[in-house]
Amino acid sequence: MNRLWIVTLLLLAAPALWLFSPAEATLPDLRYDLSRKIIADDPHGDGRIAEVLGDLTTARRVAVLIPGVDTTRSNFDTGLGGVIQRAPAWQARRLRDEILARDPGAPVAVIAWLGYDPPEGVRREALREDRAAAGAVALRAFVDVLLRDHPERRITLIGHSYGSIVAAMAAPALPPQVTDIVAIGSPGLGVPNRAALHTEARVWAGSAPDDWTRRLPPVRLLGVGHNRTPADPAFGALRLPCDDVTGHDGYFRPGTSSLTAMAAIALTGSPTTDDPALDPSR
Numbered sequence: 001m002n003r004l005w006i007v008t009l010l011l012l013a014a015p016a017l018w019l020f021s022p023a024e025a026t027l028p029d030l031r032y033d034l035s036r037k038i039i040a041d042d043p044h045g046d047g048r049i050a051e052v053l054g055d056l057t058t059a060r061r062v063a064v065l066i067p068g069v070d071t072t073r074s075n076f077d078t079g080l081g082g083v084i085q086r087a088p089a090w091q092a093r094r095l096r097d098e099i100l101a102r103d104p105g106a107p108v109a110v111i112a113w114l115g116y117d118p119p120e121g122v123r124r125e126a127l128r129e130d131r132a133a134a135g136a137v138a139l140r141a142f143v144d145v146l147l148r149d150h151p152e153r154r155i156t157l158i159g160h161s162y163g164s165i166v167a168a169m170a171a172p173a174l175p176p177q178v179t180d181i182v183a184i185g186s187p188g189l190g191v192p193n194r195a196a197l198h199t200e201a202r203v204w205a206g207s208a209p210d211d212w213t214r215r216l217p218p219v220r221l222l223g224v225g226h227n228r229t230p231a232d233p234a235f236g237a238l239r240l241p242c243d244d245v246t247g248h249d250g251y252f253r254p255g256t257s258s259l260t261a262m263a264a265i266a267l268t269g270s271p272t273t274d275d276p277a278l279d280p281s282r
Contacts, residue, residue: 047073054109068161136169194236205230206240
C-alpha cells in the first residue's frame with residue numbers, strides 16, 4: 001500500500017475516530033431544570049443573568065432583587081465562596097417561598113436581576129458609583145420592559161449592599177409603578193437623606209446589628225464613599241426590621257423579620273398597608 005492510499009484512509013477514518021474519541025466519554029451529564037425561567041443570559045466577561053420565579057404573564061406585582069459586590073454569573077446560583085445565602089437565585093427563591101406562604105395564590109413574581117457588572121471586592125470601584133450609574137441605566141430599561149405590556153403592574157426594588165446604590169441612582173427616573181425601594185445591608189445610597197433621592201416611592205432600609213456596613217464612615221468626598229447609610233434614622237427612610245438578622249448576608253434567611261417584611265412589601269404594592277410587619281416604629 002503506497003503512501004497516498006495510507007493518507008486517504010486516515011482522512012476517511014478521521015471523522016469516525018473523532019466521533020468515538022475517549023475524551024467524549026468523559027463529558028459530564030447535562031443537568032436540566034425545566035422549572036427555571038432564565039429570562040436573560042449573557043456569558044461575556046463576568047456575565048449577566050436574570051431569573052424569574054412566578055408567571056410574568058399574569059403577575060400584577062413584581063419584586064426585583066439587585067445583588068451587590070462580587071456577584072457574577074458563575075456564582076449566581078452558588079453564592080460567592082460557595083456561601084448559598086449570597087446567591088441571588090437562592091435569595092429570590094426564599095422571598096418567593098415567603099410570599100406564597102403568606103398568600104398561596106398571590107399574583108406576584110420575583111426576579112433575581114444581575115443585569116449590570118458589580119464591582120469586584122472591596123476595591124476603589126466599590127467605593128465609587130460608576131458601576132452603579134451604569135447599572136441604574138440598565139435597571140430603568142428593565143423596568144420599562146416589565147411595564148411595556150402591563151402598565152398596571154406594581155414593582156418593588158430590593159437592593160442588597162452595592163445593589164441598593166443601583167436602585168437609588170435609578171430612583172429619580174423611575175415611573176410611579178415602582179412603589180417601593182428597599183435597601184438592605186446598604187453602605188450608603190450616595191445621598192445624605194431620603195429627600196435627595198427625588199422619588200415618590202416608599203424607601204425602606206434595614207441593617208443587621210452586626211452588618212459590617214454599619215461601621216463605614218458616613219462620608220462622600222471627591223466621588224469616593226457613599227454617604228450616610230440609609231439604615232441610620234437620620235436618613236429618613238422607613239425602618240425595615242432586621243434585629244434578628246445575622247451578618248451581611250442573612251436578610252433572606254427563612255424566619256427572619258427582614259424576609260417577612262420584604263414579602264409583605266412585595267405583596268402590598270401600595271403606599272398604605274395594615275400589615276404589622278411594615279410598622280416603621282417597630
